[in-house]
Amino acid sequence: MLTLLHTSPVHVPVFDALRDRHHPGLELRHLVHEELLAAARSDGPGAMDSALGVVLTEAVADGATVVLCTRSTIGGAAQAYTARLGVPVLRVDRPMAAAAGAAAPERDTVRIAVVAALRSTLAPTTDLIREEAAAAGRRADLRTVWADGAWDRFEGGDRDGYLDLVARAVDAITGVDVVVLAQASMAAAADRTGTALPVLSSPAPGLRAAVAAAAGDAERSARDV
Known part of the structure; x- marks a missing residue:
């Protein structure tokens, strides 16, 4: 089961x-x-x-x-x-982290933006990405991006507001190879973005x-x- x-x-x-x-x-x-x-x-x-x-x-x-x-x-x-x-x-989140670590295969370093709305999620996610990148022989250059106010929307039951704020944070990101959505609850925000960057989620x-x-x-x- x-x-x-x-x-x-x-x-x-x-x-x-x-x-x-x-x-x-x-x-x-x-x-x-x-x-x-x-x-x-x-x-x-x-x-x-x-x-x-x-x-x-x-x-x-x-x-x-x-x-x-x-x-x-x-x-x-x-x-x-x-x-x-x-x-x-x-x-x-391990398969997602492995995919992020494998992005931009032409370089030894992969530039990754990690979008989070809950601080307790950040360390476990970034540690895992570094672990998976190292296992692939890569170095992860990580940038943290906060979806300001998003978690308050989530806790208040405003799912659309939560996802819109996450998508807004993603759309402001430049200069990376891939974007990682640190929380499973963020997955649907990927469909609300206009970015050309790959956006990875875990579910x-x-x-x-x-x-x-x-x-x-x-x-x-x-x-x-």
Whole structure:
């Protein structure tokens, strides 16, 4: 069972729509734990580690064979449970980070703008991009771009206002090879931009990687029967 761990219910329809479009018939289980993000924001990612462990352990006990964490802020902490739980725990932003690190292949350095609306997302995202770029033998020249006021719109339930402010921030960016949207909730803003730059978001490639991992697990289980 592919299980998705969210820290906001707004992500559920996003991933259901991606499933319907690209992976019809796939069964997904959604878990929403808003308290994990609240703990990470107030005291840092380590503050919610114990609660995260409980959530993931219960998910595996309920049949999860792959878990996809859709919140960048806690993705690294969630992924660290893979060995302990014996099932893949994936972070949704890793495929996006790998794609960003592979941009502009004609140069040793790739120039990346990371758009964020929530400060707790920034360090996990930039660290991951540097890691993926280094794995590809590249250096990541990172620039942080804040979507001012966007998170207040998100928390206030103004999705259109949130996405418009993110798109506005993207459209003001110049002098980079690729733009990364640091939060999964930003994905739809890419369709509202007028930039000619590549704009990467995490939900579609993240779900694709999780589906592949789940398929691999099913194949291994079939061979073991």
